[in-house]
Amino acid sequence: MKHLSRSLFGGAVALMSSVALAEPAKYIFQPPVTSVARDIFDLHTSMMWIITFIFVAVFGVMFYSIWKHRKSVGAKPAQFHESTTVEIAWTVIPVIILVAMAFPATRVVLEYKDTSNPDLTVKATGYQWKWGYDYIKGEGEGISMLSTLTTPRDQIEGDAPKGENYLREVDNMLTVPVGKKVRILTTANDVIHSFWVPEFGVKQDAIPGFVRDTWFRAEKEGIYRGQCVELCGKDHGFMPIVVNVLSAEKYTAWVASQKAAAAGVADEAAREWTKAELMARGEKAYGAVCAACHQPTGQGLANAFPTLVGSKVVAGPAIDQIKLVLAGRKGVFMPTSQMPAQAMLPDADIAAVITYTRNSWGNRSDESIVQPSAVKAAR
Amino acid sequence: MSQTTAAAVGHAHDHAHDHGDHGHGHHPTGFMRWLTTTNHKDIGSMYLWFSFTMFLMGGVLALGIRAELFKPGLQLWHPEFFNQLTTMHGVIMVFGAIMPAFVGFANWLVPMQIGAPDMAFARMNNWSFWLLPPAALLLVISFFVPGGAAAGGWTLYAPLTSQMGPGMDLAIFALHILGASSIMGSINIVVTILNMRAPGMTLMKMPMFVWTWLITAYLLIAVMPVLAGAITMTLTDRHFGTSFFNAAGGGDPVMYQHVFWFFGHPEVYIMILPAFGIVSHVIPAFARKPLFGYSSMVYATSSIAILSFIVWAHHMFVVGMPAAGVLFFMYATVLIAVPTGVKVFNWLATMWRGSMTFETPMLFAVGFLFVFSMGGFTGLVCAIAPIDLQIQDTYYVVAHFHYVLVAGSLFALFSGAYFWLPKWTGHMYSESLGKLHFWLSLIFFNITFFPMHFLGLAGMPRRIPDYATQFADFNMIASIGAFGFGLSQLVFLVAVLKCVRGGEKATAQVWEGAEGLEWTLPSPAPYHSFEVPPQVK
Numbered sequence: 001m002k003h004l005s006r007s008l009f010g011g012a013v014a015l016m017s018s019v020a021l022a023e024p025a026k027y028i029f030q031p032p033v034t035s036v037a038r039d040i041f042d043l044h045t046s047m048m049w050i051i052t053f054i055f056v057a058v059f060g061v062m063f064y065s066i067w068k069h070r071k072s073v074g075a076k077p078a079q080f081h082e083s084t085t086v087e088i089a090w091t092v093i094p095v096i097i098l099v100a101m102a103f104p105a106t107r108v109v110l111e112y113k114d115t116s117n118p119d120l121t122v123k124a125t126g127y128q129w130k131w132g133y134d135y136i137k138g139e140g141e142g143i144s145m146l147s148t149l150t151t152p153r154d155q156i157e158g159d160a161p162k163g164e165n166y167l168r169e170v171d172n173m174l175t176v177p178v179g180k181k182v183r184i185l186t187t188a189n190d191v192i193h194s195f196w197v198p199e200f201g202v203k204q205d206a207i208p209g210f211v212r213d214t215w216f217r218a219e220k221e222g223i224y225r226g227q228c229v230e231l232c233g234k235d236h237g238f239m240p241i242v243v244n245v246l247s248a249e250k251y252t253a254w255v256a257s258q259k260a261a262a263a264g265v266a267d268e269a270a271r272e273w274t275k276a277e278l279m280a281r282g283e284k285a286y287g288a289v290c291a292a293c294h295q296p297t298g299q300g301l302a303n304a305f306p307t308l309v310g311s312k313v314v315a316g317p318a319i320d321q322i323k324l325v326l327a328g329r330k331g332v333f334m335p336t337s338q339m340p341a342q343a344m345l346p347d348a349d350i351a352a353v354i355t356y357t358r359n360s361w362g363n364r365s366d367e368s369i370v371q372p373s374a375v376k377a378a379r
Numbered sequence: 380m381s382q383t384t385a386a387a388v389g390h391a392h393d394h395a396h397d398h399g400d401h402g403h404g405h406h407p408t409g410f411m412r413w414l415t416t417t418n419h420k421d422i423g424s425m426y427l428w429f430s431f432t433m434f435l436m437g438g439v440l441a442l443g444i445r446a447e448l449f450k451p452g453l454q455l456w457h458p459e460f461f462n463q464l465t466t467m468h469g470v471i472m473v474f475g476a477i478m479p480a481f482v483g484f485a486n487w488l489v490p491m492q493i494g495a496p497d498m499a500f501a502r503m504n505n506w507s508f509w510l511l512p513p514a515a516l517l518l519v520i521s522f523f524v525p526g527g528a529a530a531g532g533w534t535l536y537a538p539l540t541s542q543m544g545p546g547m548d549l550a551i552f553a554l555h556i557l558g559a560s561s562i563m564g565s566i567n568i569v570v571t572i573l574n575m576r577a578p579g580m581t582l583m584k585m586p587m588f589v590w591t592w593l594i595t596a597y598l599l600i601a602v603m604p605v606l607a608g609a610i611t612m613t614l615t616d617r618h619f620g621t622s623f624f625n626a627a628g629g630g631d632p633v634m635y636q637h638v639f640w641f642f643g644h645p646e647v648y649i650m651i652l653p654a655f656g657i658v659s660h661v662i663p664a665f666a667r668k669p670l671f672g673y674s675s676m677v678y679a680t681s682s683i684a685i686l687s688f689i690v691w692a693h694h695m696f697v698v699g700m701p702a703a704g705v706l707f708f709m710y711a712t713v714l715i716a717v718p719t720g721v722k723v724f725n726w727l728a729t730m731w732r733g734s735m736t737f738e739t740p741m742l743f744a745v746g747f748l749f750v751f752s753m754g755g756f757t758g759l760v761c762a763i764a765p766i767d768l769q770i771q772d773t774y775y776v777v778a779h780f781h782y783v784l785v786a787g788s789l790f791a792l793f794s795g796a797y798f799w800l801p802k803w804t805g806h807m808y809s810e811s812l813g814k815l816h817f818w819l820s821l822i823f824f825n826i827t828f829f830p831m832h833f834l835g836l837a838g839m840p841r842r843i844p845d846y847a848t849q850f851a852d853f854n855m856i857a858s859i860g861a862f863g864f865g866l867s868q869l870v871f872l873v874a875v876l877k878c879v880r881g882g883e884k885a886t887a888q889v890w891e892g893a894e895g896l897e898w899t900l901p902s903p904a905p906y907h908s909f910e911v912p913p914q915v916k
Binding site: 024026027028029036037039040043044048051055058059061062065066069070071072075076077078080081082083086091094095098101102105106108109110112113155156157158162165166167168186190191192196198201202203204205207209210212213214225226228229230231232233234237238301304338 | 451452453454457458459462525526527530531532536538539542625626627631632633666667668669670671672673674675697698699701702705706709710713714716717720721723724727728729730731732733734735736737745748749752753756759760762763764765766768769771772773833836837838840841842843844845846847848849852853892
């Protein structure tokens with residue numbers, strides 16, 4: 001039965017996906033690339049067969065009855081109205097069917113809960129509204145990055161045609177080796193987020209103040225796209241999770257390039273930046289981090305997000321603005337809301353963004369240039 | 380004990396009634412009549428009109444959601460307003476439309492079905508209704524305060540709720556008031572049912588609608604205070620520096636979810652058990668055959684109610700529970716399918732070898748049976764924890780609970796409305812309008828919600844204002860269906876208004892196969908239902 005159903009249903013799915021070529025699946029789960037995802041796929045397939053069978057049987061009876069037992073075809077009502085035997089039968093038989101349904105799932109639960117002996121451990125931190133990845137243990141230990149949506153605003157607002165990976169593309173992908181057990185620790189910085197990659201059969205809430213874990217072992221190289229699935233505020237729909245699965249050699253090379261880049265970040269905080277450099281970097285960081293609330297125009301939104309144009313903070317002493325960006329701030333309009341703390345950004349980004357706001361939209365300030373070293377000192 | 384109480388209440392009523400007779404000339408008219416009424420029928424009508432108004436409001440919000448999702452990209456709303464739409468759509472439909480509608484039915488029908496003159500606590504009845512409009516007003520006002528309405532989802536998960544503006548406080552106050560109203564309404568229903576039944580009507584002779592409401596009322600009394608506790612803790616976390624759900628202060632955000640769903644899962648059955656009751660009257664009437672397995676229906680309803688208290692964490696399979704917790708809640712959840720299945724089988728057995736006709740109430744009841752069962756089946760799929768891992772927080776879940784809430788609760792409400800309208804108004808409704816309403820609703824409902832199963836399976840999360848382009852086709856279909864479904868509800872409004880204003884006179888019996896005390900009263904039913912208690916054999 002299981003083999004038959006798998007080949008029938010799997011055949012149908014294969015047909016659909018072959019028609020669609022590389023397009024993502026549309027009617028069913030994305031093609032699984034881990035053992036857990038495959039088990040879930042099979043569980044779902046067998047559930048669908050059982051349900052379809054019961055559905056046809058029960059509603060076959062109903063429609064037969066509707067057809068035959070109508071007053072208009074001369075049906076006379078019978079008067080029977082109870083039978084203990086029948087009641088017991090349709091209580092006991094469903095219990096057996098249901099336990100039979102749930103039993104195979106038990107093994108899968110135990111399987112996906114077993115996070116022991118990972119080859120690589122990565123902490124995924126949910127921020128409003130991006131993901132941070134810290135490589136805790138295993139090859140690549142010490143790598144740390146933020147992963148932000150790269151889809152341009154004009155695509156979202158309909159001023160440009162939507163790209164191939166619309167809303168599911170990021171600047172820094174979570175990169176892992178193929179065939180290795182990767183344990184993901186989830187946590188969050190502000191509110192609850194949820195880490196989901198459909199192809200891996202991995203979904204785990206990221207809860208502020210707590211660490212939870214899940215795992216996957218990707219069997220195929222490639223890029224897999226998921227997104228946050230727990231409502232986390234305004235830009236919940238705009239924080240994708242993109243995982244790049246590499247071969248062992250490519251992964252080792254990637255780790256080396258990340259280490260080199262990390263060394264560069266340390267250097268950039270130490271050196272003196274020109275205004276042009278800061279403005280260019282600041283515009284990019286502003287677009288990725290700040291524009292969602294303060295808007296690309298810097299004017300914010302009435303009753304929700306304060307304007308930066310002519311803002312006292314932006315015109316005032318630089319140190320106050322540095323501290324505000326690092327620590328976040330209780331909302332101006334909403335006493336209980338707040339601007340999230342941005343301390344996870346590199347010193348250079350914070351310095352550049354502050355410089356950018358102080359020299360844009362007609363803003364003027366005595367301290368118009370902020371160096372990364374000043375941010376480092378303020379931490 | 381219950382004998383003497385019944386006698387005492389009966390006596391008290393006679394007394395009050397004497398006064399009523401003397402006071403006939405002093406009945407206020409116009410608005411004051413409705414403001415001061417203590418009559419179960421007046422209050423029932425106000426509940427029903429209130430809930431229909433809220434249904435239209437919640438519907439407009441839903442159309443706002445579907446309009447934005449018609450195609451990918453941000454067209455109409457900012458994401459923060461989109462979140463307000465999803466949140467308030469849920470809050471208004473659950474607490475403003477579905478729950479008060481069932482209380483309206485209870486007000487109209489419980490006294491008539493048990494042979495009582497009115498509800499036990501007539502003044503409290505008035506008060507429980509008049510709490511609703513201020514609560515609704517708070518919800519409406521919340522759209523216009525700085526920061527807008529609550530935008531954390533109808534489940535109001537912490538700690539996102541701590542980031543909201545005063546709109547969240549207004550929503551919390553509204554829920555407190557609605558909760559107080561529900562508790563009072565439930566106490567009234569329990570006391571009425573236990574004390575004011577006609578002589579000879581033992582518990583196991585009560586009509587199914589009365590049974591289901593008795594059980595629902597106990598559920599409400601048990602869980603509404605739990606919700607009140609959860610949102611009060613949210614309120615003090617927001618304003619008074621407590622840290623119930625704030626990890627930085629030693630609290631636990633997941634604790635909120637446990638408390639909320641301990642309310643939330645019984646709440647699901649609060650919204651469906653009275654629907655089961657309605658359908659259990661309609662199907663026998665139009666099959667012209669008694670309800671099959673009455674006592675097993677009662678036991679099944681009770682089992683569902685009891686089980687509903689031990690399955691809450693199936694809403695939380697992905698928060699990271701230990702394997703033992705996941706397995707317990709998975710097995711407990713699939714067990715709920717057993718009593719639910721018993722009910723469906725009993726209804727089918729009632730139809731079997733009956734002599735059926737398909738007037739509008741029966742159409743909605745059969746439609747309920749068919750489409751609600753599909754929601755039941757997808758519920759089973761969601762109950763299997765590993766599968767839920769893939770579909771939790773996706774459109775699959777949205778499809779599932781709209782199949783049970785719209786095609787379940789709402790279709791049963793429509794079925795009941797057409798079934799008892801002639802008794803309430805004294806006129807027959809227009810059968811052609813009723814049938815038009817049914818077929819439009821059924822077809823557009825499926826166009827709206829069936830594609831959402833595919834969206835969820837393929838990976839579209841819920842509560843997002845914009846989506847990846849591979850989801851575009853089904854979203855467009857769903858949006859078209861939603862507008863069709865919304866507009867179809869205006870047919871219902873026209874049908875009801877026409878029926879209230881006039882139409883063919885209804886007989887006392889109304890339906891050939893209908894059974895129960897309410898059909899012994901003339902149509903429209905007299906102001907005080909049973910002035911002399913009928914004898915039930």
